Amino acid sequence: MLAENELLQHPGFTSAAELTALPALRVVQPDGQANEELLSRVSDEELIAMYQQMLRVRLFDRKCIALQRQGKMGTYAPFEGQEAAQVASAVCLANKDWMFPTYRDHAAAMTRGLPMQTVYRYWMGQMDGFSVPDELNILPPCVPIATHLLHGVGAAWAARLRDEDTVSFCYFGDGATSEGDFHEALNFAGVFHLPVVFFCQNNGFAISVPFARQSASPTIAKRASAYGMDGIRVDGNDAVAVYLACQTAIHKARNGGGPTLIEAVTQRFGAHTTADDPTRYRDQAAMNEEWRRERDAVQRLRLLLTSKGLWDDNREEQWIAKVGNELVNAWEEAVAKPFSEPIEMFDHVYSKMPAHLEEQKKLLAGGGLA
Ligand SMILES: Cc1ncc(C[n+]2csc(CCOP(=O)(O)OP(=O)(O)O)c2C)c(N)n1
Known part of the structure; x- marks a missing residue:
């Protein structure tokens, strides 16, 4: 687990290389106090939009678990705890950029505009759950671990050959960094200086395997130097820090600066999937209590917004009611559509x-x- 003293506030930066030198970038502290110089790079509107989306996807996540428990949905992979990492990264992408998500990254895909109903349909095992609106470049969720990193590199290589300024943005977990595909992807991207961002959500566990058993390297970001690219370690529960790190890396990739490896240190509050029992491998109650108290990304951003007078209980209540309606309406639409045939x-x-x-x-x- 990440020690608090590993997370430092940083007075300012201008490049990804500068971020590389940090133990981990943090802008907003758990109590909502912020580094004002860095915070000033994000507008109030952007902060509010990120918070609203983080709350929206959290409510969606909880709804999906409830639906799965009622037998209305298949196995589901929850992401509660990782909202800042997914939302604050996805908002940095342009529609033309290529997003390569895993089975846990539907919060990122929804942030980019994938309809809620589509995500419901995906987890119900319906074919149209894989469909993506024409204007968005989002790949279907990748279930084999790390294979999509090579697809992301391939898309970046294609962009280079076609002289397009699109960026490939690959989501993956800490477990994926033990796969050969991870090495091949970073090696190729490094050698050919491709426009890719490798975005690792280090949530501390690959199902039941804790990070210390996964890697002898104390950080994932550190490995970047072996591939000749910048590695940025960021507090993945700090939406502002994630946003600034991703913006920096995407801007760099789009402008010929090559790939970046970002490690967003976070945690999943719940089980690996609804088929998993985390009490078999960790003290779930104690960890959850500590994380929710000290590391909750949604709470942290709410504290910041409230302290700046940008949010209050009334707005929170209205937003929850609005999302509540959306959750129900999208579900009703999802079940009203015909189901796929096994063939x-x-x-x-x-x-x-x-x-x-x-x-x-x-x-x-x-x-x-x-
Ligand atoms: C190639 C491959 N090997 C094994 C699995 C089984 N598997 C599913 S999820 C998972 C753990 C992945 O952990 P991590 O990459 O940290 O992502 P997280 O689930 O924590 O988001 C494994 C081993 C798989 N899906 N694909």
């Missing part, structure tokens, strides 16, 4: 399906696998 699982994977899958598809169509 559709064979679609959209291969342009030319291998013989063994053709065989299985025929069997299923003929009722042979029923």
